[in-house]
Amino acid sequence: MKLTQAAMDRFHEACRLGSGPRWAAEAMVFRGPRMLAALLGTTREAAIITAAIGQWLGRVADAPRGAGPLCLACEYEFAPPAPPVAFLIIRPRTLDGAGHLIMMIGICARCVAQTDECLLRIAADTMRKMCGGDLQVLPAEHRA
Numbered sequence: 001m002k003l004t005q006a007a008m009d010r011f012h013e014a015c016r017l018g019s020g021p022r023w024a025a026e027a028m029v030f031r032g033p034r035m036l037a038a039l040l041g042t043t044r045e046a047a048i049i050t051a052a053i054g055q056w057l058g059r060v061a062d063a064p065r066g067a068g069p070l071c072l073a074c075e076y077e078f079a080p081p082a083p084p085v086a087f088l089i090i091r092p093r094t095l096d097g098a099g100h101l102i103m104m105i106g107i108c109a110r111c112v113a114q115t116d117e118c119l120l121r122i123a124a125d126t127m128r129k130m131c132g133g134d135l136q137v138l139p140a141e142h143r144a
Contacts, residue, residue, distance in 0.1 A: 029120065
């Protein structure tokens with residue numbers, strides 16, 4: 001499952017800082033207790049993330065073999081009945097005007113052993129290659 005160019009452009013535009021090439025996003029690794037809290041939470045953020053996980057899993061179930069999403073850190077392809085054990089969620093630094101725009105990337109059972117810092121670095125490097133420009137990916141704890 002590949003991200004369409006239109007979807008990537010929309011995400012990139014929502015993350016843009018001013019009119020130049022700089023843009024910022026925040027990233028969170030959802031695993032274990034944090035993922036469970038999001039799935040069981042009653043806040044707006046929990047509802048958005050829970051819905052996004054459900055949509056992601058639905059798209060995986062519908063994807064033909066060879067067209068499913070890959071793990072953030074390796075070439076493992078997700079397909080039923082083996083869902084990710086964690087997710088990396090990237091979203092615009094501010095949600096002003098961005099609605100519920102979230103980019104989700106699954107993390108397989110082997111790669112989940114890596115630290116959040118390592119997974120965030122992999123995500124930032126991947127996003128820079130995909131979008132170019134001056135990207136700043138911040139952990140969610142640094143939200144303004």
